[in-house]
Amino acid sequence: MSAASGFKTLTENFTVKVRKAENRELNVPLLSPFTIASSRLDSVGNVAIRIELSGGCVGWGEAPILPSVTAEDQLTAMVKSREACELLRELPEMKLGHVLEEIGGILPGHRFASVRAGVEMAMIDAAAKSVGVPLWKLFGGASNTITTDITIPIVSPAEASYLAAKYREEGFKTLKLKVGKNLKADIEVLQAIREVHPTCSFILDANEGYKTEEAVEVLQKLHEMKVTPVLFEQPVHRDNWEGLRHVTRVAKDRFGVSVAADESCRDLTDLKRIIKDDVVDVVNIKLAKSGVLEALVVIELARSSGIELMIGGMVETRLAMGFSGHLAAGIGCFRFIDLDTPLLLAGDPVQGGYKALGAVYEFTDEGGHGGYLH
Template sequence: MLIKQNPFGTVIICNGYGAWLKSANRSKSLKTKPQEMLSQFALSFFSKSPLNSSKPHEPLKFQLPLSNLYVKNSMKAPVTSSSSNFGFKELLETFTVEVQKAENKPLNVPLVAPFTIATSRLDKVENVAIRIELKNGCVGWGEAPILPFVTAEDQPTAMAKAKEACDMLKNCSFLTLEAVLGEIGDLLPGHQFASVRAGIEMALIDAVAKSIGLPLWRLFGGASNTIITDITIPIVSPAEAAALASKYHKQGFKNLKLKVGKNLKADIEVLQAIRAVHPDCSFILDANEGFKPEEAIEVLEKLHEMGVTPVLFEQPVHRDDWEGLGRVTHFAKSKYGVSVAADESCRSLADLKKIVKGELADVVNIKLAKVGVLGALEIFDLARASGLDLMIGGMVETRLAMGFAGHLAAGLGCFKFVDLDTPLLLSEDPVLEGYEEVIYIWLAGECWNSESDWFVKVARQTHPPGKSSECVQFRCL
């Protein structure tokens, strides 16, 4: 996995999305020595000539610090914001889609460690990758993430539905992008197939954006080329949580998202352990539906006794416990000034309308895998108009999906909370580009290349002489 890291944070740079599968040749280009470090943990997007095919282009050249890459680590929403209709609406209405080839394959990637949340445990990523090639030669990539008990699809179902969509796309000639996406929406409706729909939409929009030479962050509004993300600590023992927090503290992470909700007593012990090694961090608590309302309130009270105030409490109760969600939201805000986010409770525009009407949450977490790309833009517009704060997140995904979500968040420009860290949780990422970080970690093992445009295992570049496979090398752009 190509990760570039420094003690102050991580900067990730998007090259007009342009994600492509990892090439063996790319690994060989990473032998240069580390240089000075950039500050803060950020995703920073550079406009670059788009790819006209899936063939990898030359990597960005490393340069000494660029002043415009400095990003303050702030939880405040950016001042600049943009309508989701800028650029993208015109493209929907005017671009004629002609698909040459569309296909999907399994995307199986190991994790550094099991990823446990209140409702499920993931031992490895078993997603679906989608590749769409237009007749003009431009190729787009998408990803349908699978997370048990969160997404509606499993991998076999997602593979079958993605194939149906790919077969349909081959027969969609001389239709506008809007019409083609409408056909996809009819074939893959609602939350039931939202993850697959998101993957198809990503790939198609990516290919179309390359056709007009526009990076996705500009297509979605161009408000900014920089966003800041947190990093997640899953449900683990207090000792493991402390070790992760210490590691992330040394790497410069200020905002930690902590998975809770499985055992109230254990959650408090984990919070205490993290606080001991990283006293200055900001907490986002994510219960993934794990608490009853009274338990969620008790957590906030216990944290207050510890002198800890989380910046956000995400999905404290079951997705369908609307009364409980509203109760926790009102208590958290009025008593401690803590915002509550609806994640699993916001899986459609109808859900959002219910949240707005009942004042059931302060923040909505938009995930492409829950609602698709078009659905995310609808929710974005209504949430902003209703005065809710915005969060963007993901399931456990490679940079195919994370890169797209990062471009969307940067282009729209008004997400207060950004949780796009899951490529950092993978032991290897079979994708390059889409974005590129300032830091990289040398790991022994296997990686993937883009031979035949699909996943072929190759030998990974081993770590530098005299360094362990976990050594972090520093470099700045």
């Protein structure tokens, strides 16, 4: 079964009528500030969407807000998701696929991609619950578990050392390290982590922070330390296509390291350019960058073009991470899984959805993705 065949059948054949649709702010403090090269977040200020169908089944979605990455702020996301909820309540009974088209019409392009993703999630979740099928089965049924990495944001070497030791105890084998603000500090942090977690795999994520030559220098310094990251994510600015291509060539030929596009691969148009110009080896799929429907198209095209896949998130609760996790488990073709952000939150407002056993997430056989807000 192809990744989306069960999902395609559902969209083409299942008829829905929305009884209730509402949105609310989803504010959760973080355990500590989440600092990346392009921004700093002290708490999550997202938007939750709840949709109830005429049969009584309820679906949940989440529109994440990450300054400098998502186009929407929380206020815009609240306004646009309210508009979408109004539209859904007014629609006559129709096929799920047509409802999703209507959502795409009112929330077009990158400008409203995060809200579109949240509303699509809630709609698909409610429909999957109605037919009693868990999302991981709907998206292909490859597996009902995933293993995630965990992120260390930009912190001091001492703090990085503490976190790495803690995550080692908890069973995390892959650490994703935020870099890109200060080359010297980045190297010091890497050394500190290596001392306490010598066997871990590293993903470096620069969030567009380096200049082309700095990105190459990082790889050279790591090589001298006998450290080979498994992935180097978005080393340079999203519009620096030539730089990204150059870093990919050097990383692969000289150091055997794969390079991923994240901010440079926001939608299908970006992916087509990446394929045409042979820019990177890996693309990071995030539902909030393109919405759920377009993400499925991006995944299929990347796979058929020989580009490897990573799945990630903005800074989301288990509502959005649960949906993304179901999708990744069901499709089963993601080499890199970075769905750790619920573990960085100071509280968890979400019930159900999945069990987190250290780095392993196990998804239930309930219909939909099973997560809901108390």
